[in-house]
Amino acid sequence: MSKSRIYWTLQIVGWTALMMYEFVIYTAEYGFDLEYFLLSVANIFLAIGLTHIYRLIVRRWNWSTLPLPRLAFRVIASVIILGAIMSMVNIRLDHETIAYNLANQPFAFWGYISAWCKNMLTWVLAYTVYHYVEQTRLTELEKIMLKTSMREAEAKVLRSQLNPHFTFNALNSIRALVSEDPTKAQHSITQLSNILRNSLLADRRKTVELREELKTVEDYLELEKVRYEERLNYKIIADPKTLYWQVPPMMLQTLVENGIKHGVSKLAKGGKLTVESSLENNELMICIKNTGTLGNTDSGGVGLLNTAERLSILYGKEASFRIYQEKDDIVCSEIIIPMLSEGLMRYNGQVPERTQAE
Template sequence: MSKTRIYWTLQITGWTVLVMYEYLLYSAEYGFDSNYFFTSLANILLGITLTHLYRLVIRRWNWTALPMPRLVFRVGLSVLVLGVIMTAVNVPLDKAVLAENLVNHPFLFWGYFSGWCKNLLAWILSYTVYHYVEQNRLADLDKIMLKTSMREAEAKVLRSQLNPHFTFNALNSIRALVMENPAKAQQSITQLSNILRNSLLADRRKTVDLREELKTVEDYLELEKVRYEDRLQYRLEADPTTLYWQVPPMMLQTLVENGIKHGVSKVMGGGFLEVSTELEEQLLLIRIRNTGTLGTTDSGGVGLLNTAERLSILYGKYASFRILQEKENVVCAEVRMPMLTDGLHRFSGEVAPSTQEES
């Protein structure tokens, strides 16, 4: 049932029950009076009309958005005004119909006025409080939607980032291969094309299969091997049960790029990079190990902050990211994330970005 139908049902039922209850009490004491019965019907119509006018006013001028003192003043004034109107209409009617029963009531007006004000106050408070709570709920919902839109826009930017230096270096490496090894150059062009395509598609997708992300990483590492040759050794090990797990696109590639740029490339003789995935306590655990040390350079933080922020946007407090010095010359980046479901988008949390940066 729509809110409008519920409103009118409550209006008609509420005023009918209230007025007819008073009519039945009167009839039980004084006997049935057809004229007073029609007066009661008029009161039902008048009560519905006046309270509906109040509803139109409160919605038209958005009273529930006012500060509480101003809202309370308007509610109180409305009760008094509507009470005066109901009393002004009822006293003449009842005097004409029930004169013999009202002759001993010197404070007739004030008795009617207090009675109607009590009934109107109950209605007005009920409706105003409901409308106030409903408006605040909608306002909170609008804020959540705005925040979600902003975070989604931010996530699109983060997903689509690809280091332009990598593209430049890859093209230079391919150019050197064109004459020396045309077949390898052709393969490298295909690999670069795959990476660029995935980068362009990243802003359209929140997540991708892990196997797809690993293929992008493999293409990236093969292109880097053209540049570093034997100075770069890598290995990819993925648990088969994790291959269809949903992960943020280009996130793994960003971490791998960070490991090479701020780890392997800083070592004179080169080094290694290893990517492994497994399931651990219902979470996907991704480890990226590479040659390198932490804390000796100020560069490399953008990729790490990017990863932490994207995990926060998608998973909130349910995901974690850290980077540590695993051994003397081995840095390890670890990402833990749950299975992505629609429910996770309704929660917010923090994934603290690592304060250390890989070098």
């Protein structure tokens, strides 16, 4: 049922029940009176009309957005006005009863008005409080949606900052092959095309499966091996149960690039790079280890800062990232990501092919 139908149902049922209750009490004490019955019916329509006008005023001027003191003043004033109107109309219609009460009870008039104000106060408070709470809830929801939109826009900016660095390094790797080995150059261009396609799709997706991200990393490392040849040895070891976990796209490639640029490439004899994924306490742990020292590693670069920010945007405090010196000549970049609902549920028990190059 729509809110409009609920509103009109409550209006009709509520005011009818109140007026008929008062009519039954009157009838039990004085007997049936057709004129009083018609007066009660008229009061039903009058009360519905007046309270509906109040509702239109509240919605038209957005009273629910006002500070509580100003809203309270308007509510009190509205109750007095509505109660006075109901009283004045009933005094005109029920003049014989009113005249008798005024003659025998001088203060009956004020009691008459206060009774109608009490009825109106009950309706006005119920509607105003509901509308105020509803408006507050919608305002909070809009703030959450705006915050989410801003964080998503920020995440897109962070992802887009990865592409220029990657493209530049990959093209440098292919350039050397064009004249030396055209066939391999063609294969490398295909690999680069796949990586660039994934990097373009990264702007449209918040997360991708780990197996897809590892394939991108493998293509990137194959291109870098063209550049560094025997100076670069890499290994990718993935626990099959982790391959369907969701990770931010192009994030691992950034860390691998960082490890090569600030670790392996700075050593005359080159070095090794290992990417390993495993499950630890129902969380995905990814370790990227490269030969080098933390002093030579860009521990505060844009790429690493982006990694931490992207994890924070997607997972909050449940995810973590750190880079540290694991051994004298080994730097480790460690990522911990919580499980998403579709993570292990999509794992079908098959052991995907493990990528490895020595």
